[in-house]
Amino acid sequence: MASERVPNDRLRALLAEAAWTSAAFARAVNSAGAEIGRALSYDRTSVAHWLAGARPRHPVPDLVAEVLSRKLGRSITAAVAGFPDGSARRAGLIGPRGRAGAVARLAELTSTDADPVYRLPLQQSPYLAADHGKPRWRESAARRTGSGVRTAGPPAGRAEVASLRTAVRVFATGLDLHGGGHADAALAAFLADDLVPWLNRPAKEKVRRELLTEAAHLVFVRARIHSDSGFHGAAQLFYVAALRLADEADDVCTWAVILRAMSSQALALNHRQKAVRYGENAYAALPARCPPATRAFVAAQLAVARAAVGRGRDALEVLKDADRAAGESRATGDPFQVYPRAALEFQRAQTLRGLGDVKGAIEALSASSRHRHPDDRRGHALTHAVRTKLSLRTGHVEEACGSWREFLATGAGLQSSSVDAARSELRHEFIPYRSNATVGALLSEQREG
Structure with a gap:
């Protein structure tokens, strides 16, 4: 005889503490799923089943734990949320030590x-x-374990x-x-x-x-x-x-580069305050001995993060530091000791975009494309994608079409989820303009392709 389901009182209590309706909770889980490439469509009925004792498939219990952790401001595991034996391990993510x-x-x-x-x-x-976690660089004697x-x-x-x-x-x-x-x-x-x-x-x-x-x-x-x-x-x-x-x-320069990348990832997923925190800590850790390219790399991302939270003056100040450091850097074969001009211009564009200077952002994106190495096909494609969106949103439809063609050409054949997502987003954004002859032709080409 099948065992009866046991109501999930733990989940019910957590939802009450979070003051979340079932519908709002389901939307949060769907949003967290989108962050890892899972298209979920849960609703309040799904939540009712979970509260009644149903267990969703992996990785949903872990997504439930994560959205509750975000809402309540403390670490919630799948087991605490009433889903024991969760498969994803959360340990080790608090900081660089353990x-x-x-x-x-x-x-x-x-x-x-x-x-x-x-x-x-x-x-x-x-x-x-x-x-x-708030990763911060500490002196060796206090840090190394x-x-x-x-x-x-x-x-x-x-x-x-x-x-x-x-x-x-x-x-x-x-x-x-x-x-x-x-x-x-x-x-x-x-x-x-x-x-x-x-x-x-x-x-x-x-x-x-x-x-x-x-x-x-x-x-x-x-x-x-x-x-x-x-x-x-x-x-x-x-x-x-x-x-x-x-x-x-004991390599603080590499440590700062990595934390800078974590800031970029957080910002891409719209966790802005976390992006700023990571960016600030990476920038603060930079010693004078780090290569200028490293300083430029870290400073440019901090500018983007600050702009995203409305700190315009602070963003422009640190962007100037990135410019100064980039001007002092020298070409090298080590990818960790060079910061290409194309990448800096892309970050400049993202900073200006965050500050509402769309014209300046488009100009910086054009400069980024001019300086891109031919082998950086992924960078070319993503730069054209952003430029296309900005041109379209400012009403320059024909210019946007030109950028879209460049994106399609440079992105063809790339095995990149980021490029695939950009391709889908651009197609969706052009649909309202399908009565335009150029747009209609491009959309038709995409359907036939």
Whole structure:
């Protein structure tokens, strides 16, 4: 005989505490699902079933926990919300430190990422906007806790460091040229099968720090790939893993770069205050010895985040700092020590857009396109996408059509969820203008394609 459902009194109590109607709660869950690429359509009837004892499928219990955490301002797990045995692990996201060392945590994460069975639940992990972490750089003596490394096998040396540097360049270039879906499984396997074993081998202190820094760089690239694929919860896990590695390496410059990327991710998901907090902490941590390109990279994102929350004067001030630092930077083959002019102009455009200067934003986007390297196809496509939206919203329909054609040309064949989403959004935005002959022709081409 089938067991009777037990009413979920825990969830009912949490909803009452949050002063949420069932319909509003369902909308919040659907919105959190969209952050990780899941199109959900729950309504108040669905919530009524959950309250009666029904258990939704993974990853919904974790999404329920996350939206309740955001609303109530404290950490709620799936079990606390009345859904025991939740599959997503929330531990380790509060900050760059914890009981387990950076390498031990990385080993667990990369083994999951490389396993075909467990990888899907990882990709469906919710983005945690409600964590209470405020990562800040501290002096080494107070910060470092040991990496938890099992030293075994022959010593790691310069050959492993060089291999990691090459891998960083190859996979970062592949992301720009082909999109996040390119060589995705290859990087997952490399991290689990090569990187982690190298980090678990004995090494001289200087070599160990270099290995940890390059490992942080490569894990950072893995996070960007997950983000470009729409797996923002998984990306967040890898960003935090990279942050911990940089912390172990005592590399504040790399640490600031990673936290800056976490600010960008938070802002893309419309968690503005979190984006500002991360951006401020990354900027505050920058020492004088960091390369000028690093300072420009971090400062430019802080300008965007400040503009997004209406801090116009502060945004323009830090954007000037980004300009100064970019002017002092020199070309190098290391992707972590160069900040292309095209990227700076794109951030300038986003800052000006946030401040309501649409004309200035369009001009900056045009400058960004002019300076883009031909191999940065993903960057080209996303720049054209933003320029198209702004031109269309200011009534310059023909100009928007030209940018749209550029977007379609540069984005063709890219394995990028970000580009796919932009393609869908642009098509939707052009529909009200379909009576325009040029727009109608482009829409028709898209239908036939």
